[in-house]
Amino acid sequence: MAGKRVAVIVSDGFEQVELDEPVKALREAGATVEVLAEDEEHLERIKGVKHLDAAEGTKGDRLLEEAKVEDFDALLVPGGLASPDAMRRSQRHLDLVRAFVEAGKPTFVICHGPWLLPDAGVAEGRRLTSWPAIRKDLERAGAQWVDEEVVVDKNLVTSRMPDDIPAFNDAIVEMLRSAREEEGGARGVGRARSAQASSPMPRCFAVHR
Secondary structure (H helix, E strand, C coil), rough: CCCCCEEEEEECCCEEEHHHHHHHHHCCCCEEEEEEEHHHHHHCCEEEECCEECCEEEECCCEEECCCCHHHEEECCCCCCCCHHCCCCHHHHHHHHHHHHHHCCCCCECHHHHHHHHHCCCCCCCEEEECCHHHHHHHHHHHEEEECCCEEEEEEEECCHHHHHHHHHHHHHHHHHHHHHHHHHHHHHHHHEEEEECCCCCCHHHCCC
């Protein structure tokens, strides 16, 4: 997956393990991962938690306002209670989520992270899961909620909680790898058609007058 770029959005209060473990899996698979910070202060530190206790946190790699969907191949949204709740009240975060989902780009969301999907207007008609406490919020937005460790619905991958991270990691790496292979196949077909179009007409198909 060399050359694949994944954006991560978190705010203060994100669940540390839901960032660390998926990012590690993506990087080990060859992807480049960047954390998008909401402002200059959060370039230096975004506060993480381990359940209710303070955790290590993370730094931002670039400002959210500088990021463009076309710069990335996928989006990761970790959970935690406070982080998704803050981001779903941020129009910039919601616009980014909507842009990734509507563009058909792989979008990976875990735990309370799916809270952003209704407010971004992309939950309706989707099959997904989440932390059980936000189930009704997703169903009211028109989503089909299921109690499974990982749910893949087209370009959207969702999981329920930290215990689901191994399955979540397998699914997101596989989706990104599949997207890479599909792009490679499409380029191959394009090159073949281009070569065919530029080749001289075979003698047996020459038109005689």
